[in-house]
Amino acid sequence: MTTADLIGKILQFGMGLVIFAAIVGLLIFFIDKAPKRGRDYWQLVGFLAPALILLAIGLIYPAFRTLALSFLDKGGDFTLDNFVWMFTQPAAIRTLINTIVWVALVPTISTVLGLAYAVFIDRSRGERIYKALVFMPMAISFVGAGIIWKFVYEYKSAGREQIGLLNAIVVAFGGDPVQWLQADPINTVLLIVVMIWIQTGFAMVVLSAAIKGIPTEQVEAAQLDGTNAWQRFRNVTVPGIRGSLVVVLTTISIATLKVFDIVRTMTAGNFNTSVVANEMYTQAFRASEVGRGSALAIILFVLVLPIVIYNIRVLRAQREIR
Amino acid sequence: MSSVDEVTSGTKTGRVKRRLTSRGATVAALVIAVVWTIPTFGLLVSSFRPAELIQTTGWWTIFANPGFTLDNYADVLLSPSQSSPQLGAYFVNSLFIAIPATIFPLTFASMAAYAFAWMRFKWVNALFIFVFALQIVPLQMALVPLLQFFSTFLKPGQQWLHSVLPMIPVQNYLPIWIAHTMFALPLAIFLLHNFISEIPNEVIEAARVDGATHGQIFWRIVLPLAIPALASVAIFQFLWVWNDLLVALIFSGGTQDAAPLTQRLAEMVGSRGQEWQRLTAGAFVSLVVPLIVFFSLQRYFVRGLLAGSTKG
Numbered sequence: 220m221t222t223a224d225l226i227g228k229i230l231q232f233g234m235g236l237v238i239f240a241a242i243v244g245l246l247i248f249f250i251d252k253a254p255k256r257g258r259d260y261w262q263l264v265g266f267l268a269p270a271l272i273l274l275a276i277g278l279i280y281p282a283f284r285t286l287a288l289s290f291l292d293k294g295g296d297f298t299l300d301n302f303v304w305m306f307t308q309p310a311a312i313r314t315l316i317n318t319i320v321w322v323a324l325v326p327t328i329s330t331v332l333g334l335a336y337a338v339f340i341d342r343s344r345g346e347r348i349y350k351a352l353v354f355m356p357m358a359i360s361f362v363g364a365g366i367i368w369k370f371v372y373e374y375k376s377a378g379r380e381q382i383g384l385l386n387a388i389v390v391a392f393g394g395d396p397v398q399w400l401q402a403d404p405i406n407t408v409l410l411i412v413v414m415i416w417i418q419t420g421f422a423m424v425v426l427s428a429a430i431k432g433i434p435t436e437q438v439e440a441a442q443l444d445g446t447n448a449w450q451r452f453r454n455v456t457v458p459g460i461r462g463s464l465v466v467v468l469t470t471i472s473i474a475t476l477k478v479f480d481i482v483r484t485m486t487a488g489n490f491n492t493s494v495v496a497n498e499m500y501t502q503a504f505r506a507s508e509v510g511r512g513s514a515l516a517i518i519l520f521v522l523v524l525p526i527v528i529y530n531i532r533v534l535r536a537q538r539e540i541r
Numbered sequence: 542m543s544s545v546d547e548v549t550s551g552t553k554t555g556r557v558k559r560r561l562t563s564r565g566a567t568v569a570a571l572v573i574a575v576v577w578t579i580p581t582f583g584l585l586v587s588s589f590r591p592a593e594l595i596q597t598t599g600w601w602t603i604f605a606n607p608g609f610t611l612d613n614y615a616d617v618l619l620s621p622s623q624s625s626p627q628l629g630a631y632f633v634n635s636l637f638i639a640i641p642a643t644i645f646p647l648t649f650a651s652m653a654a655y656a657f658a659w660m661r662f663k664w665v666n667a668l669f670i671f672v673f674a675l676q677i678v679p680l681q682m683a684l685v686p687l688l689q690f691f692s693t694f695l696k697p698g699q700q701w702l703h704s705v706l707p708m709i710p711v712q713n714y715l716p717i718w719i720a721h722t723m724f725a726l727p728l729a730i731f732l733l734h735n736f737i738s739e740i741p742n743e744v745i746e747a748a749r750v751d752g753a754t755h756g757q758i759f760w761r762i763v764l765p766l767a768i769p770a771l772a773s774v775a776i777f778q779f780l781w782v783w784n785d786l787l788v789a790l791i792f793s794g795g796t797q798d799a800a801p802l803t804q805r806l807a808e809m810v811g812s813r814g815q816e817w818q819r820l821t822a823g824a825f826v827s828l829v830v831p832l833i834v835f836f837s838l839q840r841y842f843v844r845g846l847l848a849g850s851t852k853g
């Protein structure tokens with residue numbers, strides 16, 4: 220980076236902020252100076268217009284356009300080939316299967332681990348540090364997490380000293396080192412491990428807060444009845460946090476369906492590890508198969524839709540109770 | 542419960558504590574905490590080891606094979622080689638993308654949230670539900686048409702700007718800023734609306750009676766009161782943009798003119814997947830900012846993250 224480049228960037232940054240401030244300032248100025256007749260109406264328009272225009276260009280129009288593109292071939296004629304391709308070509312079917320495996324494993328395992336961890340550390344000494352350690356992966360990028368774990372899975376040929384932790388353990392127990400990220404089907408599982416590593420912290424924090432919301436009296440009453448720890452967990456804790464469990468499971472499911480960065484960084488979708496979101500990018504922006512990419516985006520929408528709606532309904536119900 | 546038990550176990554929480562934390566649970570928690578930390582720790586240790594040592598020995602043998610260097614960081618941050626541009630430029634890009642891409646959507650979203658909460662019109666509620674419902678549209682559905690839209694309508698403007706101010710490259714930050722602003726709006730409006738609509742009616746009414754305009758109420762009353770909510774949403778949005786790869790890949794052009802750290806790192810993994818001295822140091826350069834935010838603003842961070850968990 221030369222000094223001129225840097226000056227150019229600072230100039231962009233500064234100009235961007237100044238122009239933005241000027242636009243907002245002028246907008247609010249004119250809102251207050253709106254003509255007396257229909258002033259309320261003009262003020263409403265002034266406050267809403269920036270957001271609504273951006274949403275119209277950035278989400279509403281593109282969503283319909285993508286829907287249309289998924290039914291068009293390269294010549295612009297109507298076709299169902301994009302969807303036929305998705306459900307008939309082995310590589311595309313594998314992408315769908317992988318996505319289902321992801322969404323079956325990540326939410327359940329993350330939630331179980333997060334819940335167990337939250338229960339184990341509840342009211343223990345150093346609870347905050349325990350929480351920070353497991354929650355930390357939520358702060359970093361999927362790309363960073365991908366690099367961290369790619370290093371764990373690193374492979375050196377047999378006989379040389381292993382620098383990847385996983386192969387070092389395998390070799391220490393007398394096994395042969397494996398090229399993990401190229402070994403189908405274990406490679407998909409290993410990518411899933413990365414997502415679980417990230418999402419467990421989220422599950423843990425939400426569920427920990429929910430556990431603290433269970434009245435102490437209920438736990439003590441169960442103790443007086445002579446229950447053991449497992450019975451208390453089953454009959455007091457789990458029913459007490461059911462709503463949060465649903466939110467955690469659905470939220471992680473949505474994030475998992477859209478997972479892109481991990482696959483892109485670690486294998487780029489090679490070796491039969493691709494998922495829908497990654498394949499959408501590859502088809503639309505690498506292979507110039509806009510129709511197929513759009514069809515995959517539609518599939519993603521269809522998969523996410525019921526979960527999002529359910530999630531929002533649960534969240535709203537919880538908010539009303541509070 | 543016997544009175545002896547009562548005396549020895551002390552306070553109420555102390556009593557519960559004794560019951561709930563058995564030895565087995567503590568050990569299990571410790572194991573999980575260690576397993577969760579080791580991968581990051583290994584990367585951090587390796588980033589300070591000389592390249593030959595990283596390639597030939599495991600980082601856990603650091604005491605048997607000692608070696609400490611800052612060369613990896615110097616190399617990725619400052620090396621002047623043209624073929625492998627240093628991360629410094631990308632770090633600047635990440636920062637200059639993430640800050641405006643947080644301020645822009647938050648400003649527009651709080652304006653819209655104020656209108657939805659405090660301006661009474663027949664169709665306003667229906668419109669709010671519609672905006673709220675836009676959260677179900679995945680990012681992926683917007684990418685292709687938006688890129689086409691930008692190259693038709695935004696590109697000429699960028700080229701004109703470059704011809705007027707040559708030091709600003711054609712491929713500037715503008716499309717990434719706009720894209721992130723658009724994608725952030727539905728969730729930000731929803732979250733800020735939840736907060737702004739709960740400002741007591743008397744506060745707003747009192748200001749109106751005093752003759753304050755909507756603009757004044759928004760600037761002088763609503764925004765200052767909404768600072769806690771704004772902080773949570775801002776932290777979430779900042780980290781979301783900082784950690785984003787997908788939007789950057791599509792709208793940044795991929796050169797050091799505008800591409801952020803994540804994009805460069807992902808590229809390095811592809812092209813230099815074996816150069817662990819660079820990858821480990823590079824990864825940590827990108828992790829530093831989120832980790833600082835995480836450890837210094839943990840409370841807001843957790844709140845913002847939980848609130849924003851459905852984004853994407």
